[in-house]
Amino acid sequence: MMKIFFHFKLWWLLLVAGTFVVSLLTSSNIAFMSLLISVAGHLLFSIIVALIPMLFYWIIRRPLNNEQMMCTITAGWLILAIANLSV
Known part of the structure; x- marks a missing residue:
């Protein structure tokens, strides 16, 4: 799991x-702390959403590889980004 943080820097x-960018577009006031909190919350949401399928596959003893983990995190990120941009 830690490989995903260090091997995929790009x-x-x-x-x-x-x-x-999504935080800038959807922010009501542009301040450094509000952008930082928005970015952190957005990334935390995508990681928490991605933990659900990761945990499921870990329980059935078929853990996801790094690329599959990246895909689930990206899917969680896209869900929130589209929801934020559509409002």
């Missing part, structure tokens, strides 16, 4: 940059 950079 993916994390793109995910954080995309989160920053």
Whole structure:
């Protein structure tokens, strides 16, 4: 699991940059702390949503590989990004 944080730096950079852009577009006031909290909350949501299928597959003894974990985190990120942009 920790490999996903250290071996895929470009993916994390793109995910954080995309989160920053979505936060800028949907923020009512643009302040550093509000953007930081928005970015952190967005990434935390996507990781928590991704933990559900990761935990399920871990329970049935077929853990996800790194690419599958990245896909589930990205799917969680997309769900929240689309929800934020559509409001």
